[in-house]
Amino acid sequence: MxxxxxxxxxxxxxxxxxxxxxxxxxxxxxxxxxxxxxxxxxxxxxxxxxxxxxxxxxxxxxxxxxxxxxxxxxxxxxxxxxxxxxxxxxxxxxxxxxxxxxxxxxxxxxxxxxxxxxxxxxxxxxxxxxxxxxxxxxxxxxxxxxxxxxxxxxxxxxxxxxxxxxxxxxxxxxxxxxxxxxxxxxxxxxxxxxxxxxxxxxxxxxxxxxxxxxxxxxxxxxxxxxxxxxxxFESGQLSGSSDVYEHEIPGGQYTNLLFQSRQLGLTDKWPEIKRKYAEANMVLGDIPKVTPSSKVVGDLAQFMVAQNLNQQQVEDQAESLAFPESVVQFLRGEIGIPPGGFPEPLRSKVLQSRGIEAVDGRPGATLPDYNFEEAEKLLKEKFGAKFIDDKDVLSHALYPNVFTEWKEFESIYGEVSKLPTDLFLSPMKENDEVEFELNPGTRVITKLISITPPRDDGQRTVTFEINGERWLMPVTDISVASDANVRRKASGPNEVGSPMPGVIVNLKVKEGDTVTEGEPLATLSAMKMETVIPASASGVVKHVAVNIGDKVDGDDLLVEIE
CATH class of the missing domain: 3.20.20.70 (Aldolase class I)
Known part of the structure; x- marks a missing residue:
């Protein structure tokens, strides 16, 4: 999906x-x-x-x-x-x-x-x-x-x-x-x-x-x-890594972290990330590392790199640090009890300072049954009855946001599973022609005729021939539109900037809201780590400079407080 x-x-x-x-x-x-x-x-x-x-x-x-x-x-x-x-x-x-x-x-x-x-x-x-x-x-x-x-x-x-x-x-x-x-x-x-x-x-x-x-x-x-x-999409890894016996990063996570560190321009920090991963594992009590526990260790490692913290500092400052959400959830007991129990006094410090109660026993044991009938009714109202079946309802129960994004994509572009892989991954160029089977017995010949230069708002006109019939399509070129909107850097105590490159995944305030120092303003996702961005001062939110889904660089302005 x-x-x-x-x-x-x-x-x-x-x-x-x-x-x-x-x-x-x-x-x-x-x-x-x-x-x-x-x-x-x-x-x-x-x-x-x-x-x-x-x-x-x-x-x-x-x-x-x-x-x-x-x-x-x-x-x-x-x-x-x-x-x-x-x-x-x-x-x-x-x-x-x-x-x-x-x-x-x-x-x-x-x-x-x-x-x-x-x-x-x-x-x-x-x-x-x-x-x-x-x-x-x-x-x-x-x-x-x-x-x-x-x-x-x-x-x-x-x-x-x-x-x-x-x-x-x-x-x-x-x-x-x-x-x-x-x-x-x-x-x-x-x-x-x-x-x-x-x-x-x-x-x-x-x-x-x-x-x-x-x-x-x-x-x-x-x-x-x-x-x-x-x-x-290759990670760029060129050889084995015998230092895995020290850092213990799982194979799937290793390539993900390496690929993402390169995307974010943190290649020079890769050795440090691996060292911090080993430290983070010990901070959390030396746990088995596989999804989702590996994400917890990885999130904490990235946090320690970004904040320049060592193991002792994490444990000493546990009450005041803005830990990734996954780490807090792990310490609460939301994915289960680790071998040998939770690390103390780290767990008590984190939970008590936040007023959070620990989960007792199997985390999912107290969850009420999922109402599949109600979910099916709501999904059919939203996407249309003929587009939703029992499997869709189940997919939504497991990944509600991903499912919704997929169905919204499908409502615009239709079913793309028929596209050849190379065409799905790479855009066509002018005069390229492809042929593929849309349905049994139905073949489509598509030729890209021309793409006009972008207008000021980033819109281009794309001309295709579909089985010899010409089509004109207006398309917004995101890369051109985004280039015109360069973010300025935060400066001063009343301007909150991004602590690292990433994507805004949640906004907790809007313009006009009153906030106190330390109150959560936004959530940033970077390299599978989610970091809550706190207010740097008390006051009224004067300006929110980002939207959910925006990519930001380090120190980019997020929120102004007056």
Whole structure:
């Protein structure tokens, strides 16, 4: 919905139709389903039921904190939907290193026992950052195989430090039934280890995969070509990063943070961001790091970089710091209870200074059921009855803002899933001509004839030919319109500026409002971190210089207070 402006259910069902005999697997974040928050239990159950009906076979259920109560909801929901349930342990630390603290072999064995007691069909080790060394893989998988001889064991890792192949072979030799790999063109670094390498190294051994390498070459060439289409979206990472054993950033987050730091002109701060990530993790009590807990650590790390804070300063100044919202929510207990409990006195300082009560037990347990019937009625009133079905209502329940933005986009541009990928990603140039199938038997030939120079307000006229018929379309060129509106920098105590580059995602005041010093004015999103911008003085809001969705640079004027 967010990036492709497509219906995820239709995408899944079309894939299922074309691949009827290969199991499909998905990640289920326990009580967080496929989001960053807690959902009512009936939403999680309804999602699993629909996902299974649309084509998902295997539900890999995990929780970002390995919190058993959250895990149990996910296991129950996936199981009752008829899926194959895989209980996944979010792996952190190093079981082979006794100095690494609480994440020892005993910790994971206890978690595995709890999964088996829940009735899962298989066990998974979910190594998000690539921390599973060959020695640790041998020790952990071997112990699991001995204790649960009849339960399939599945191992997932990322190749961030470059040791993935060695670790997966060690896991296989210790008794793992399945390991995750990626086809060569998509493997390595923060992806999974190379499939071709693993197949070759195990050929002729007791663990021979039986995969015919002669059939893999064509697929690999295909994916090399596909990857070239997406080069503008690559993170820029050129090699592995063995320092992951120190900072423990998960693979998916590593590339996101690297890409976003470059976008924001903070490339020179990347080593510091990684160091602060490790510090932030310890501030929060050394927690497993996977969505959404990894976002909490990442938000705090970015905050520490932006504010030039170290671990001790964060703990000492906890009552007065404007922490990212995700950090406050974590300390409140909104995503569950971390292994070993919350960090103290940090938690008490943050909650007491804000007058916030802690969440007791599973965060979603007290949420009322979601009213699907009422939501369906409202959505049909807004978008039209023929454009809303049960799957749409479910998508809205999970991602209300993203769903709304997608439907508003679709109401303007129609269904864009039919567009060829390169055309969707890159604009046409004058005299370009493309042909694609709109519906079975209906082909469209589109040629871009001309684009006029922009007017003062940024409007251009674009001329197309559609199957030989000429069309004229007025289009606002955002880049031209925005260039005319250069923001001035804030100066003085009564002018509130942006602390860093980012996007305005919320405004809490309007012109004429009376505010007191420290009161929230706006929320800024930067590199997946949301920062609340407080008033620098008491008074009346004279001018609000930004709108929601505006991109700002550091020190750009946001609000004037009189």
């Amino acid at each position: 967010r990036f492709l402006h497509e219906c995820p259910w239709e995408r899944l069902e079309s894939l299922r139709e074309k691949t009827p005999d290969i199991p499909f697997q998905m990640l289920l974040r326990g009580a967080n389903a496929v989001g960053y928050t807690n959902y009512p239990d009936n939403v999680v159950h309804k999602f699993c039921k629909q996902a299974h009906a649309s084509g998902i076979d295997i539900f890999r259920v995990f929780d970002s904190l390995n919190y058993v109560d959250n895990l149990k909801l996910g296991v129950d929901a996936a199981g009752s939907a008829g899926g194959f349930v895989e209980g996944a342990m979010s792996y952190t630390g190093n079981v082979a290193d006794p100095t690494k603290g609480k994440y020892n072999l005993e910790y994971y064995m206890k978690l595995a026992d709890e999964f088996v007691d829940m009735g899962v069909h298989s066990l998974a080790i979910k190594d998000m950052a690539g921390l599973l060394t060959p020695a640790a893989a041998k020790m952990l998988v071997g112990a699991l195989r001995e204790q649960h001889p009849n339960t399939p064991i599945h191992v997932h890792t990322h190749d961030t430090p470059g040791t993935g192949i060695a670790s997966m072979i060690a896991a296989a030799e210790a008794g793992a039934d399945v390991v995750d790999v990626a086809i060569d063109a998509m493997s390595g670094m923060t992806s999974q280890p190379s499939m071709g390498a693993l197949v070759s190294m195990l050929a002729g051994t007791d663990a021979d995969t039986g995969i015919d390498k002669s059939l893999v070459g064509g697929l690999n060439t295909y994916w090399e070509n596909v990857r070239n289409v997406y080069l503008p």
